[in-house]
Amino acid sequence: xxxxxxxxxxxxxxxxxxxxxxxxxxxxxxxxxxxxxxxxxxxxxxxxxxxxxxxxxxxxxxxxxxxxxxxxxxxxx
Numbered sequence: 001x002x003x004x005x006x007x008x009x010x011x012x013x014x015x016x017x018x019x020x021x022x023x024x025x026x027x028x029x030x031x032x033x034x035x036x037x038x039x040x041x042x043x044x045x046x047x048x049x050x051x052x053x054x055x056x057x058x059x060x061x062x063x064x065x066x067x068x069x070x071x072x073x074x075x076x077x
């Protein structure tokens with residue numbers, strides 16, 4: 001798709017999602033990457049909620065097979 005997914009680190013704000021997903025056309029989303037079956041920690045859940053309330057898309061990915069659908073959804077908006 002021609003985008004990038006750089007690692008996102010925020011030194012002053014713990015619990016932020018792991019990756020920014022940047023797709024051509026100015027499309028942006030966040031992704032929290034987890035091992036299969038794992039869920040975000042409470043602080044991560046809090047940050048995910050904050051970002052979603054601000055109107056950002058945040059995905060929790062725990063299976064490589066989810067990536068295509070996530071990218072399709074971001075590019076369709």
